[in-house]
Amino acid sequence: MHIVDRRLNPGGKSLPNRQRFLRRVKDVAQRAVRESAREKDIKDLGKDGRITVPGDGVREPRFSRQPGTGHQDYILPGNKTYVEGDRIERPPGGGGGGGGAGEGGDGSENSEDAFHFVLTREEFLDLFLEDLELPDLAKRRLAIVETEGLRRAGYTVSGSPANLALSRTLRNSMSRRIALKRPKLEEMTALEAEIARARETGDPGLPDLLQKLEALRERSKRIPYVDPIDLRFRRFEPYPKPIAQAVMFCLMDVSGSMTEHMKDLAKRFYILLHIFLTRRYKHVEIVFIRHTDRATEVDEETFFGSRETGGTLVSSALVEMKRIVAERYSPDDWNIYAAQASDGDNVSSDGPTSTELLRAHILPACQHFAYLEVGDENGPRAGFVEHRTTLWRTYEALAKAGEPLAMRKVNHRRDIYPVFRELFGRKDTKAEA
C-alpha cells in the first residue's frame, strides 16, 4: 500500500480546460461583460465577475429519449394507499409518475438554457479591455518609451579598477600558481629554518640548501602572485529599458456650470482610463487638476467632491499641467496621458492661448490627449442643429490641423464605455466597425 500526498501538487490542473471553455464562450462572455459594465457602478467593475451565457453555445447534445412521450414505466418506492388497478391523474407539467421521476430530462434541459459562472478579475478585465490599445504606442516606442539601462553580463579582461572582480581574479591567480608550481611561502620559511639550523650545527649540506632557497626565490619572483592575465572585471552591458510607468492627468472644469451628472460622467471616464492604464503599466500615477478661472492640483476627494464658483479659463489648467510635467514628469521617463472633461464653456478670448499651449507644449509631451465633452442627461434635442461649444470649436480646429487629439461628446453614462472603446479601440477593428 502506498500513501501519496498530492496536496502539494500544483493546482489549476483544469486551467487549460477553463481557457478552452472561455475561448468557446468568448463572444457571449464579452457581450455579457460589457453589459455588466454598463449597468454596474464602474467602481465595482470586475469585483463580482458572475456572468451568464446562453446555454446554446456550450450545449453538449446527446441522443436521449424524450420524457413524456410514448409508453413509460415507473417503479417507485413508498406506496401507502395504492392497490393494483388504481388510476392516478397525471401530475401537471407532463412530468412522470408520482413524485418526479420524469423530471430528469426536463430539468437538465432548463438548466442548460442559461449557464452561470464566475470570472476572475483578471479574466474579466481581459475580456473587458480586449482589443483596446494605447494609441501611438508603436510610433513612440522607439523614440521615447525606451531608455537604456545597464545590467551585469559576465566578466571581461579589461575595465576600470572599480569593477575589478576580486574573487574571480584571485581564483585565476591561484590556479595559475598551482599549475606553474610557484613555491609556497611555508615551503620557503621551512627551508630558511633548516638553513638556520644547518648554520648552527655546521651541516655540510648548507651550500646545497642555500642554492635551493635561491632557486625558489628566483622562481617565485618569476611567477608573480597576481599576474595581469589573472585580472577579471565585471562587465556591464547596456540594454533598452522600457519605461513601465505612466502618469495620467485628469483635467476637469469645476465651475458652476458643471452639474453633478457631468462630473459623474467624467469620473466614470477617468476610472476606465485608470483601469486601462494599470493593465498596461506597472506603475501609474494620477494627477488631478481642477480649474475654474484658475487651476490647482488637488487630491481625488476634492477633485470629485467639492464645488467651486467662478468663471472658466481652460488655459489655466493647461498651464498648470505644463508646470507639473516640467517639474515632476519628464516625458523621457514617463508616458503621459491626459484626459480633459468639460462642459465646453470657455472664455472666448482664451481660445488662442489654449491652442498655442496645447500645440507647443502639451501635445508633444503626451502619448494621448482625450477631450471629453459632457452634456446634460437629456442630451441634445433631436432635430436641433448640433450646438458647438466654444471649447469644442477650439479643439476641433486643432484636431483638423492634424494634432493628436481625440474628442468625443457624452451625454449619458451608458455612452461612456462605447466612447472609451472608440477612443482606444484598435485601429484595424475600428475600420471594420
Add this chain to the structure above:
Amino acid sequence: MVASLSRKTSAAPPAGELLFSGNDWDFHTIRRIHDACEAVAGPELGLSWYPNQIEIITAEQMLDAYASIGMPLFYKHWSFGKHFAQQEASYRRGLMGLAYEIVINSDPCISYVMEENTATMQTLVIAHAAFGHNHFFKNNYLFKQWTDAEGILDYLDFAKGYIARCEERYGHQAVEQVLDAAHALMSQGVHRYPRKKRPDLASEQRREREREQHGEQIYNDLWRTLPAKAGAAKGDPALERRKALLELPQENILYFLEKVAPRLRPWQREILRIVRLVAQYFYPQRQTKVMNEGCATYCHYRIMNALSQKGQLSEAAYLEFLTSHTNVIRQPNFDDRSFGGHNPYALGFAMMQDIARIVEQPTQEDRDWFPDIAGTGDAMGVLRDCWENYRDESFIAQFLSPKLMRDMRLFHVVDDPDEPEMRVEAIHDERGYRKMRRSFARQYDVAWLDPDIEVVDVDLEGDRRLILHHKALNRITLQKDDARRVLQHLADLWGYDAVLKEIDPASGAVLVEHTASARPIFF
C-alpha cells in the same frame, strides 16, 4: 511524492487498541487504518483486491478530478472546463458538498481521499473505496471483460499527449470540432457484446468437415423430392455483401465512423478511437451502479462493525460513522420533495443485506423463491459470487426478494399516452412481485435505457447517404433538438448526408425522420 513509511512502524495494533482518537490523522494513522481494514477484509470477508494507493488531495483537486470524470489525467476539452466552472460555482455557494472519495479502476487501485475528512471518515472511505470498490473492480465479470485496469493510466497518458500534439499540429479548433462530435456520440460508442472473432483457416476447415460428416450421417434421399418453398425471396446479394463488408447493422457508431467514414484523416480517426475506448472503459460502471455501490457500502458496513467490535473504534467514532452511513443510504419516498429516483447506495445495500439474511435465516417464502441460496449459511460466499457474475439488471432480476419489495413498498405505475390517466400496474403483493421485479430490473438495463440506434445502410451507389434507425421502444422518441444536433455532428464526421429514422418496432412505421447534411468543417 510518496510518503515512504516503513513497514515496521505500522504493524496493526493488537485488538482492543483504538486506531485513533479524536478527529486528527496523519500518514501513520492512515496506514494503521488501512492495515486494520485489511485484517477484516481478507480473512473475514474473503475479498481480493488490487494493491491500494491512497492519495490525499485538497478540495480544489477534488474539483479538478470531478471535471475530468474522476481520472487523474485526461485530455483537455472545453466541456471539462464548463463542468469545472459549474461545480466550482455551486460548491462555493455551498449548494454542493464534495464526495469524500473518488476511486479509480486501475491497478494499483487509486483512491483519492479528501484532506478535510476526519479520521473516522478516512476509515469509512478506505473501507468503502480501497476494499469495497476495489474488490468489485477486480472481480466483476464486466470489468474483467471490458476494462484493462493495468493499462488505463498509460492509455490516458497516451491519449492526453496525442490530443495535445494534434492541437499543436492541426490547431485547437480542428481538434475541438472532432472532440465535440465524438463526445456527442459517446454513448453510441460502446460495444455491448464481445465481437465475433474472425475465423481462421484451420477452424473453418474443421467446421466444414464436421458439417459434411453431419450431412452424410443424416442423409436421406427423400428430402430431395420435396418441392422448394415458393417465393423464398433471396435477399439482394449486393446489399448482403455491402452489409457484410461494412459490418452492418452496427450499433457502435463511433466504431463504424472510425473504420469506414470515407473522408476522415488518420488523426481524426485516432481521436474517435480514443473517445470510444474511454466510453467503453466507463461502460461497465454505468451497468453496475447499484451493485458497485452496494458492494462497497456493504463492505464498509461490515468492516466498520468489525473494527468496532474489536474495540478499535471509539463510541464517538462509531456514532459518527453511523450518521454518515445512514445519510448515504437514505431513500426518500416517491411523494417526498427530495425524491430523485432510486438511490443506488440504498438499493444495493438493502439487497446485499437481504441476501445475507436469506442465506443465514431464511423464511419459507425465501426458500420458495431462492432455493439455491436460502439457508446455505455462507453469506459472504454467495455475495462474492453475486459481485463477480452479475450486473445491475440481472442482479435485480435474480435477487430482489418479495420481502424487500414489501419493505420498500414498491409499486409500478404505467403512463400510456393513449389513456387519460396513469394506472397502477402492480404493487408489492403476491400477484405483483414477479411482474414488478421484471420491470424494475429493466430500468437498470443500460441497453434498454439508451436509445437503440444503429447504422443500417449506406447508399454507396447514390449520394453516400448514411442511414440510421432508432428503434423507438414503447414509441418513446428522441428529444428533437438534441437529436438534430447530434445528427449534425454525425453527418460532419461521415462527410455526406445522414438520415435518422425513428421506427416503431411493433408496426415498423416511421415515427419521425431527422436529416442532416455535412458541413465543410473537417475537410
